[in-house]
Amino acid sequence: MQTSISAARAGTLHQRIQHxxxxxxxxxxxxPQAQMPTESALMRQYGVSRITVRHALxxxxxxxxxxxxxxxxxFVTQPKPFQPLGRLQGFAEAMGAQGHEPFNRLVSxxxxxxxxxxxxRLQLPEGTAVTEIRRxxxxxxxxxxxxxxxxxxxxxxxxxHEDLATRDIFLILENDYGLRLGHADLSIDAVxxxxxxxxxxxxxxGSPLLRMDRLTHTDDGRPLDYEQLFCRNDNFQYRLRIARHAATQPETP
Structure with missing residues (x-):
């Protein structure tokens, strides 16, 4: 039995099939990895030409x-793992919650x-001794x-002295050191x-990478953690949901 399609209601035929x-x-x-219906099967199902099916695919x-x-x-691709940017959280914290297996290799x-x-970024005099961590x-x-x-x-x-292979720095700062994190300022570009x-x-x-520049502050506004993250874009992605209208803010008493 063929699927009924209304071009006037749903746009072009291939857009409807694609949707x-x-x-x-x-x-x-x-x-993931499953085979999609063949072109011939989709042609019969939707009653369209091969070129229409190929446009959709x-x-x-x-x-x-x-x-x-x-x-x-x-065939269906394996979905890319992603980290949502709508909440300030560590990599292992975000990925572990999605059922993935995160691990850090401490380079230096x-x-x-x-x-x-x-x-x-850290509001320190230039040349001040700081700790640099590469993972x-x-x-x-x-x-x-x-x-x-x-x-x-x-x-x-x-x-x-901490286990930086399996633990997020954010969680160590909060749970072990009692430092409450507040917000982070970030920017993303490509390099x-x-x-x-x-x-x-x-x-x-020369491969393209996403570069994130992130400065995390304590809840009282002090800069605490400055990061540059260089991310592969073929096996990982960041996601952000943006509302058209800001949430209603409570009035200041």
Missing amino acids: ELRERIVAGHYA GALEKDQLIFKVPGKGS LETVAATPQVAA VRYLDRQPVSLDLTWMPLAIGTRLA AADAPTAALLDVKT
């Missing part, structure tokens, strides 16, 4: 929901002189990001991987 297939993928009707492939294997057909932890940029973040045994962290030396020397970063993340030199 319905997308809904089935997102809902789990087609599991091409759009899904462009959105990275499916991939094509020559001679075999189309040392005392360095604060560069002008680091000093400005490669793994998710389900694949490297996803290189995290560079700078902190005041008094906190950093304590962190040197090309230099040779050392590419080697750590197992990508080619």
Whole structure:
């Protein structure tokens, strides 16, 4: 039996097919790595031409929901793990809640002189001794990001004795050190991987990376944790939900 389609109500035929297939993928009707219906089957189901079906499948492939294997057909992609940015939380905290296996490889932890940029972010005199931490973040045994962290030396020397392979710094600061985190300012742009970063993340030199610049403050507004995160975009993503209207704020008494 063919599916009824109203072009006037739902746009072009291939857009409607694309929309319905997308809904089935997102809902789990087609599991990751599962084969999609063949072009011929979709032509019969929707009563459309092969070119219409190919337009719909091409759009899904462009959105990275499916991939094509020559001679075999189309298959559902494995969804990318993601970390939502609507809440301030650590990597392991966010990924563990989604059922993933996070792990950090500590590359280095040392005392360095604060560069002008680091000093400005942490509101310290330039050249002040700070702790610099370099970690490669793994998710389900694949490297996803290189995290560079700078902190005041008094906190950093304590962190040197902690298990930074399996624990989030945020949770250590709050649960062990009694420091309440308040908010973070962040910006995201794109950069090309230099040779050392590419080697750590197992990508080619020059590969595109997402770079996040994040400055985390205590609840009383003091800068505490400055980070630069270099993230692969082929196996991980950040997500943010943005409301059109801000939530109603309570009136100040």
